Amino acid sequence: MEPDAMVDEWLQPLPDPAEPCGKDFEYDNAFLDLIRASQGKPETQFGPGEPPSWREVREMAETLMARTRDLRVALLWVRASIHTVGFSALPCGLRLLHGLLDNFWDHLHPLPDPDDGDPYSRANALAILPQHDGLLGDVRQCLLFNLRGSGELRVRSIAIALTQISAKTEEVVFTREQLAQMIASAVEQNRALLDQPKNALANLQLLGRVMVEKFGAAEAPDIKPLSDLIKGVQSMMPVPDERAAAAEGAVSSDGNSTAAPKAALGNVTTRDEALRAIDMVCAYLERTEPTSPAQLLLRRARKLINHNFLQLIKELAPDALHEAARVMGVDPESVILDNPM
Numbered sequence: 001m002e003p004d005a006m007v008d009e010w011l012q013p014l015p016d017p018a019e020p021c022g023k024d025f026e027y028d029n030a031f032l033d034l035i036r037a038s039q040g041k042p043e044t045q046f047g048p049g050e051p052p053s054w055r056e057v058r059e060m061a062e063t064l065m066a067r068t069r070d071l072r073v074a075l076l077w078v079r080a081s082i083h084t085v086g087f088s089a090l091p092c093g094l095r096l097l098h099g100l101l102d103n104f105w106d107h108l109h110p111l112p113d114p115d116d117g118d119p120y121s122r123a124n125a126l127a128i129l130p131q132h133d134g135l136l137g138d139v140r141q142c143l144l145f146n147l148r149g150s151g152e153l154r155v156r157s158i159a160i161a162l163t164q165i166s167a168k169t170e171e172v173v174f175t176r177e178q179l180a181q182m183i184a185s186a187v188e189q190n191r192a193l194l195d196q197p198k199n200a201l202a203n204l205q206l207l208g209r210v211m212v213e214k215f216g217a218a219e220a221p222d223i224k225p226l227s228d229l230i231k232g233v234q235s236m237m238p239v240p241d242e243r244a245a246a247a248e249g250a251v252s253s254d255g256n257s258t259a260a261p262k263a264a265l266g267n268v269t270t271r272d273e274a275l276r277a278i279d280m281v282c283a284y285l286e287r288t289e290p291t292s293p294a295q296l297l298l299r300r301a302r303k304l305i306n307h308n309f310l311q312l313i314k315e316l317a318p319d320a321l322h323e324a325a326r327v328m329g330v331d332p333e334s335v336i337l338d339n340p341m
Contacts, residue, residue: 006065007099013103014068020104024070026109026110030063031070033060034076037053037057040053061080071110071122071125075126078094079128079138083138086144087139088193129221129226140155140165142155148288153182158232162176180236193237197233208220211223282295282298
């Protein structure tokens with residue numbers, strides 16, 4: 001079943017009118033197994049830790065959601081879906097969280113405190129929304145797309161380009177223009193990408209409003225970090241070129257306009273941008289065509305970009321160096337490679 005269809009089903013009450021959200025499975029083995037699976041394996045003296053098997057977490061959460069309406073289970077399903085499906089799972093995941101709070105507040109698990117009615121357990125569950133090791137971090141690390149011809153792109157690369165976070169040492173960093181070109185190319189293959197950040201942002205705003213309504217402004221989890229991240233993705237999406245569409249008279253079979261998205265046509269204007277462009281091409285080839293020798297030649301060319309003519313001769317044809325240096329009146333011994341290979 002498609003994620004949106006599952007969300008539609010989970011936003012309906014369970015058959016028993018007395019328990020529209022089913023039973024609380026907090027102490028059931030199925031719930032406890034789900035929690036353990038979502039935590040992965042910690043590091044020990046005998047070996048490194050292991051991340052959760054998010055595909056397993058997702059399947060376990062789906063099984064439980066057929067029997068209960070539990071915010072904790074739903075949150076784990078959303079996180080697991082983002083890890084296994086990518087950014088495209090975020091809009092329906094946020095729709096699920098909003099719908100559960102809005103539709104089932106009186107019966108949703110975990111229930112409010114029986115003594116004073118305080119819904120702190122629900123607020124605690126939702127506290128992962130702005131956390132770096134919670135939903136915010138999940139979205140930042142997830143795939144925006146992985147398409148043949150466009151390569152792979154994660155939301156993290158956009159966050160780095162927009163200076164929302166810092167790059168790690170030796171991490172490939174793309175410029176905004178490079179990202180815009182990659183995303184525009186991907187949108188040409190899959191136009192659904194255009195609506196994903198817009199829909200995610202709309203559903204997040206609905207979730208934010210219902211949380212303020214139910215918890216109060218002071219206790220509601222902060223959605224701004226996640227909102228800023230999604231807005232960053234949205235800002236990189238190509239804008240339909242209405243003028244080009246009008247000039248071409250682009251009309252679909254049902255009579256509607258089919259304006260094509262406009263790619264950002266950025267030029268390489270600095271040496272650093274040229275080096276990053278080579279890195280980007282190499283990274284793409286290594287992902288999509290790992291057996292191609294092209295990336296090896298490109299990486300060698302990258303190392304030669306700072307060489308002068310005689311340094312290139314010494315690097316590529318050392319036997320010809322003496323003759324070339326003689327013609328140019330240069331001592332061949334003075335030709336030094338800054339970064340010998």
